[in-house]
Amino acid sequence: MTKKFPLYYILGALMLLASCETTVPLDSSIDTEYTIYALAVAGQPVKAHISHKLSISMGVAFDHLDLDAFTKQSTDFYKKSLLIDDASVGLTVNGGLTYEMAYDTTLCCYTSSYTAQPGDELRIDVAPQVGCKAASTVTQVPTFAAEVSKVAYDVYFDQIATMADRKWEHNWRDYDAYGADSLMIISFDFQDPPGERNYYRLKVRSCNNFKATSHYQGGDSVSTACDVFFSSDPLFYDSRLVKGYGSWSPYFSNVFDDHSIDGKSYRLTVRSRKRLEPDTFTIIEMQSISESLFYYLKSIQLYRISTDDVYSNPIAIDGNVDDGWGVFGALNTRTYIIHR
Amino acid sequence: MRQLALRFIVMVLAMLPTHIVQAAERGDSTSLLNRGVKLDSIVVYGAHTDFGVTSVQMSAITLSKSQIQSVPVFMGEPDVLKTLQKFPGVQSSNDGAAGIFVRGGDYDQNYITLDGSALYNAEHLKGYVSAINPDVVQSINFYRGGFPARYGSRLSSVVDVGIKTGDFHNYHGLLSVGTLSARAQIEGPIFKGKTSFNLAGRVSYFGLIARPVLKKFYDKPDALQPYENMRYYDINAKVVHQFNDRHRLSGVFYYGKDVDDNTPSSSTNEYSTLGDESVPFDQQSAHKEKRQSAMSNNWHNLVSSLYWTARFNDKIWLNTNLSFSQYKYRLTYENTYLNDVKDNFRPYYHYEESSVMRYNNDISDLALTADAKFSLHPRHLLRGGIKLSTQRLTPATIVDKDSYLSQFNGPLNYSKTEQMPIPLYLEDGDSLHYKSGKGNDVNSIALYIEDDYDISTHFKANYGVRIAAYGASGKGYFSFEPRVSISYMPSDRTAIKASYTRMAQGIHRLMSGNLVMPSDIWVPITNKIPLMTSDMWGCAFNYKMPGDINVAIEGYYKTIKNVLEYQNGASFTMSETRWQDIVAVGDGRAFGAELLVERRFGNTTGWLSYTWSKSLRKFDREGNVLNSGKEFYSAADRRNNFSLNITHHFTLSRKVGLDLTGSWSYQTGRRGTIPYAYLFGYNLREYEYLGQHGFEQYWDVYAGKDISGLLTTDFGSFTGSPLPIYSFKTRNDFVLPSTHHLDIQCVVSLKSRLGESSFGLSLYNVYNRKNVSNIYVGHEGSKIVLKGLCPFPFMPSLFVSHKF
Secondary structure (H helix, E strand, O other): OHHHOHHHHHHHHHHHHOOOEEEOOOOHHHHHOEEEEEEEEOOOEEEEEEEEOEEHHHHHHHOOOOHHHHHHHHHHHHHHHHEOOOOOEEEEEOOOOEEEEEEEOOOOEEEEEEEOOOOOEEEEEEOOEOOEOOEEEEEEOOOOOOOEEEEEEEEEOOOHHHHHOOOOOOOHHHOOOOOOEEEEEEEEEEEOOOOOOOEEEEEEEEEEEEEOOOOOHHHOEEEEEEOOEEOOOHHHEOOOOOOOEOOEOOOEOOEEEOOOOOOOEEEEEEEEEEEOOOOEEEEEEEEEEOHHHHHHHHHHHHHOOOOOOOOOOOOOOOOOEEOEEEEEEEEEOOEEEEEO | OHHHHHHHHHHHHHHOOHHHHHHHHOOOHHHHHHOOOOOOOOOOOOOOOOOOOOOOOOOEEEEEHHHHHHOOOHHHOOOHHHHHOOOOOEEEOOOOOOOEEEOOOOHHHEEEEEOOEEOOOOEEHHHOEEOOOHHHEEEEEEEOOOOOOOOOOOOOEEEEEEEOOOOOOOOEEEEEEEOOEEEEEEEEEEEOOOEEEEEEEEEEOHHHHHHHHHHHHOOOHHHHHHHOOEEEEEEEEEEEEEOOOOEEEEEEEEEEEEEEEOOOEEEEEEEEOOOOOOOOHHHOEEEEEEEEEEEEEEEEEEEEEEEEEEEEEOOEEEEEEEEEEEEEEEEEEEEEEEEEEEEOOOOEEEEEEEEEEEEEEEEEEEEEEEEEEEEEEOOEEEEEEEEEEEEEEEEEEEEEEEEEEEEEEOOOOOOOOOOOOOOEEEEEEEEEEEEEOOOEEEEEEEEEEEEEEEOOOOEEEEEEEEEEEEEEOOEEEEEEEEEEEEEEEEEOOEEEEEEEEEEEEOEEEEEOOEOOOOOEEEEEOOOOOOOEEEEEEEEEEEEEEOOOEEEEEEEEEEEEEEEEEEOOOOOOOOOOOOHHHHEEEEEEEEEEEEEEEEEOOOOEEEEEEEEEEEEEEEOOOOOOOOHHHOOEEOOOOOOEEEEEEEEEEEEOOOOEEEEEEEEEEEEOOOEEEOOOEEEEEEEOOOOOEEEEEOOEEEEOOOOOOOHHHHOOOHHHOOEEEEEEEEEOOOOOOEEOOOEEEEEEEEEEEEEEOOEEEEEEEEEEOOOOOOOOOEEEEEEEOOEEEEEEEOOOOOEEEEEEEEEO
8 A cells, every 4th residue: 555655655654764752851859859658646755767769660569479479579579679778857846946857777767865745846957868868847736635424335246147138237238247346336525626627537446456367476465456437427528539448338438537526526427347355445636637647648548549540640648847748747646545 | 015005905994884994893894895895906905803902902913814724834834813813912721732721811701702702612723723714714813802891701701703704696616625624614605695604614634644653753652542533524514694784694604523433542561470389379479461442532512503693773783692502522532451360379360440431511502692882972872782601511421440359269279388278269349330420501691891991182081881791600709890991092193091901711621731631521510519700900011113013012900810720639530529629719819011012914914912910819718728828820831932933025026926935933842740749758657457468457556565655646747658659849830841832834825717826834833842742750761851842843834725
């Protein structure tokens, strides 16, 4: 056919000279930026993980591994090659004293000698190194910890069949199917302070401690825990979470803000698993979190359910590091324990 | 001499009756000829509407057919929208694309009309050619600011395309063959002096020419797959019946269709490590995977209208238009997947899946408009009108998915294992048939009144108001839109202008910011998605230099409310949820400065245009937060946009002419979003059930011996395994390289008894700048890199046309 159309030859020869693809350069300056993941919890030392980041080209290479290999190898790779253990890291408290943060080889992070206090404005500065430019990040520890009060609960034992019929539970898979678990419905009050926007993360952790069988660590006492819970309260509704993650339900997020309850005393009802062993307890924490941590956790929750759809808008992991990546979050919390 | 000639024309027109002058203003030479006024020895250059020094209107241009045809563009195809892109305030979405983005607004904010009726998708060939056939264009008035009250329903621009009325007395036509398409146009009388027609059509053969050539020379032929089988055609028709000098009935019809059927692609992946001693026994396996996929992407546009133009006397005119527009978009994916696995514990595993996903987007728009003009006072020209319209928008997702699994877990060879698997045969099937989306109606009524007021010799004003009411999903929206433009002319060569306009818009086009595979879909306002509005302030300085060179410098500041964007991670392919739940509503602002230097008359004509602009978005409302509520650049943000176009006409002989055009354009690169960074993040510790892995459920549990570990609040730090993350810092923070290209076009015209023949050579991107249109993840040796697709390298093209 091409013989009949010499135009093809002309066009082809000209376009051969004009290669039609090119490599798009990535901004090389981003390779010199630190990644900082730091958390300030009221009453505890500030801790920070500091690492390098990579351009997309290195990351994509991991995609050729299967899930297990990817998880194992990427973590190893991260620890061996990206984690920085010799950075000069300073923590400045309320614009005044600066504390040097030391690297803890066990925790693989930098720890301050200073204990964070409610209302503190904390700033982390990472000094430049060869190949990395300076980065800094600021957070403020929430001034209050929402107190959980008027706690009430009911326990429904051994109702697996009923749960499978979804009589009570939106997502019955939240509960293991070994016949040993049950459902705990917990209600409690918390008071949201009026005024500026407050951000929360609710943690409901069901725990137990049992004398393990030979299958588990040779008969030692073993503690187990699960943080998954569910509530149909609209406070937890997040329209972006169109799919569940693990046993977290779709449209459910345990990270929320107070825009619909500003300044009110609010009663929440949640459903959690409750194990039957004798030494069981449930921890309830209504954590006040910083704005940056709120957006970070929200983006992580969205990211982990995202699919590899070329039409989708990519997901940005929110952060608050200047000239770098990551987040410096803060939280203030009180723990309420239901022993049973 | 030319000045004298122009004065002569003005004098002649001044002596003619008003309706003939109006016909001349419209460029309707046939009306003049009908009355024995033969002016064919004098060429009337330039604008039909003057938006220069003497006009109160700012931020507007009028584009003539000759300007459109002089600009060298893709494969020599004259293109209305690409010509507009070379003017201030207008930019393309990506290199070579015809879609326009005006003053920081999105694509949907442009009201493109054919004789007053809406055209929803003004693009062919995935946007590389505009859907407006230049052969039928009479003139184009383009407004990017200072909108008179008679225009509404979009925020950023109005592209008012006038379709040429056919000759009432003689037959004319045009045949043209180019590298991209063939075109034909014919016009003439149906009933001499009473009824005329103008009929034109285009058909492309891009795939036929380009496919075999492009396929050979691209590094990754797969990347070209979406482009290699594209074709389009369109038809324009206009019939006009003149009852008498005062009444005229016109019918306009446009139909355009784009077809893009991709060749199905398939891949097979087969490997085995069974019996390979170097692989641990429990990891030995044999895999066979087969995938097949096909995609088709088609759309069509229909515009039809019937309008009656009446001049009741020399002071009152009325134009009544009944129009129906339709846009249908179809995107279909078909996939099949087969997977067979064998290993030492699972001798048989077979999985097959087939799916068809259809994404449809339909718009139907029925409108009735009446526009009246009153010239009751020498200093006032009053206009008033009403528009009733009903639009139905139907974005729909249809998914059919079937899967079948059969497997046998049984004793194969467990002599090397300590634990014998339980023999198990499993068979499972799943079927998903899903349809989401329904028709959403938007009904609206708009009333306007405006006045062109010559206050004094030095001052002019155009002021008015447009009032619109919208009803959608049971909720009503009201829009009050004041418009003011004023002009001060200290001399007959200078004008200083200022304007304020408020605009409202009842539909949105959702655009993905994904640079790899951008997508878009039209959606209406609803009870949850509010009316989009904008306020724009502008000022201008116009100066008419000696030598007929017009200079215009403008500045603007625009705010936009209720602009719509996809949420992070969202796309129109998400079948799990309604589109309203995956979008965010926010605000925007845009500002910039523009320069236009233009010469319309003479042998050497052309223009220089430069725009500096910024366009930003902010989404910080409850439940609509993007980018942590911080402001970010919109996808339409382009800092610099420069264009220089010069055409010189050489008269080689009385019958032979040559037009040589050079055009150089520069644009800052397109913005978009791509996760270009790979890093490791953390989550706060959460013990959670993570689903099934193989046949066992497992929990992410704390299994420490010390129970106090569970009581410590999140251990005071981010813990757990680091999460590999692909991310970016800010939405639309990835900027593609700047684009620029020099294009040259040479057209030789020969006049003969049979008409006028033109032979053209167009050289696009003469110095072969690799301008990136889209990107994908590719390879360079063993390294993974971002590859840019440059569909428009140096492209020579030839075209021949004949007018008769």
